[in-house]
Amino acid sequence: MKKRSAVLRSSLFAVLCTAAWSAAAQGVTASLPVVELGAGMYRIEAEVAHTAEARQTGLMHRVAMPLQRGMVFVFAEDAVHCMWMRNTHLALSVAFIDAGGKILNIERMAPRTEDNHCAAAPARFALEMNAGWFEERGIAPGAVLRGIERLPAAR
Numbered sequence: 679m680k681k682r683s684a685v686l687r688s689s690l691f692a693v694l695c696t697a698a699w700s701a702a703a704q705g706v707t708a709s710l711p712v713v714e715l716g717a718g719m720y721r722i723e724a725e726v727a728h729t730a731e732a733r734q735t736g737l738m739h740r741v742a743m744p745l746q747r748g749m750v751f752v753f754a755e756d757a758v759h760c761m762w763m764r765n766t767h768l769a770l771s772v773a774f775i776d777a778g779g780k781i782l783n784i785e786r787m788a789p790r791t792e793d794n795h796c797a798a799a800p801a802r803f804a805l806e807m808n809a810g811w812f813e814e815r816g817i818a819p820g821a822v823l824r825g826i827e828r829l830p831a832a833r
Contacts, residue, residue: 713750715805716824717817721746724805728752729833737806738765748807754832756800763791769809773817774801779826781819784812803829 710732715722723746727733733751737743753759761772769789774782774797783798786809797804798819803826812818 710749711830713828714825715748715750717812717821718815720815720817722805722807722823723747724750726750726752726829728830736761736766737768737770739767741767743768743808745808745811748805748811750829751804751806752829752832753802753804756802758797758799759801759804760794760796761785761787761804761806762794763787763789766790770806771809771812773805773807773812773823774798775803775805775823775826776800777802777826779823781812781817781821781823783819784817786810 710725710727713724713726715724723744725748727736727749728751733753736751737749751759751761756777759774763770766787767789770787771784772787772795773784776782776799782801785795787793787795787806805823
């Protein structure tokens with residue numbers, strides 16, 4: 679009985695620690711501003727990663743994301759930016775976008791990998807959505823996103 683009680687306490691402690699860590703990780707990005715973007719007839723609620731810290735953290739440690747939700751990364755300059763999936767548990771698609779809102783290319787990214795996924799040309803933004811989101815809606819390179827002008831400047 680004593681052994682069972684110790685195992686139960688250890689298991690409960692592990693669950694509580696995991697829940698607290700997950701909540702803390704979610705809290706880092708939960709305070710980010712949200713901007714409405716549009717792609718074709720679709721509405722996107724995009725969390726805005728416009729600071730160095732927010733861009734570095736991105737969607738790390740998330741375990742789920744609503745279908746209409748994503749994260750837009752705002753960069754200070756047009757460049758061939760690259761993304762990776764370290765500590766990211768969700769399969770994602772990323773669209774690299776120029777300063778005018780035109781999608782340059784879209785890449786699928788596997789969870790928990792360090793493969794680089796890069797813009798095909800100088801980009802100002804990157805929009806991460808659940809894997810396959812763009813493809814399932816017929817949104818391809820050349821499409822122009824609405825609402826880009828409402829994004830704050832990179833800091």
